[in-house]
Amino acid sequence: MNKLFYPAVFHRAEEGGFWVSFPDFPECFTEGDDMTRAYEMAVEAMGLALVSRKEEGEEIPSPTEIDKVDVEEGTLAIIEFDMLEYQKKHNSRAVKKTLSIPEWLNEEATAMGVNFSQVLQEALLSKLGINK
Known part of the structure; x- marks a missing residue:
């Protein structure tokens, strides 16, 4: 829609x-x-x-x-x-979400300096088929 x-x-x-x-x-x-x-x-x-x-x-x-x-x-x-x-x-204001990931994945991503919010946004856009 x-x-x-x-x-x-x-x-x-x-x-x-x-x-x-x-x-x-x-x-x-x-x-x-x-x-x-x-x-x-x-x-x-x-x-x-x-x-x-x-x-x-x-x-x-x-x-x-x-x-x-x-x-x-x-x-x-x-x-x-x-x-x-x-x-x-x-409706572009940021909304805080709480989520859970395996500890080992968190440690690996943190060590590489991954921006969790950005990765989640990109994944959601991809999953929903939305072009930014």
């Missing part, structure tokens, strides 16, 4: 710019002074909605098919959201 694509409806705001709504996230709205800024804000707003639902253990909805979106007086756009990139950007 790294890259997600959801429809969004861009509406012209009376005072200029655009406001954006999401058929799959009725609680989510944003706006921007122009189309570029509105799109950037839409990505961020959708990210907040997705992360919030994920943290609360709520269901992540499947994207509505574009031919089923009621556009009314707006313009349909597809918003691309990269969950992994969002998490890297917003």
Whole structure:
């Protein structure tokens, strides 16, 4: 679930710019002074909605098919959201983990000056198939 694509409806705001709504996230709205800024804000707003639902253990909805979106007086756009990139950007603080390894392995690695945190991070990235 790294890259997600959801429809969004861009509406012209009376005072200029655009406001954006999401058929799959009725609680989510944003706006921007122009189309570029509105799109950037839409990505961020959708990210907040997705992360919030994920943290609360709520269901992540499947994207509505574009031919089923009621556009009314707006313009349909597809918003691309990269969950992994969002998490890297917003959740990059270090988290302390306690783990156990055999004593002999610890002694060998310590003697060679191995950085345990770096090795664990590299191993996890490799195991998860994530390119840094």
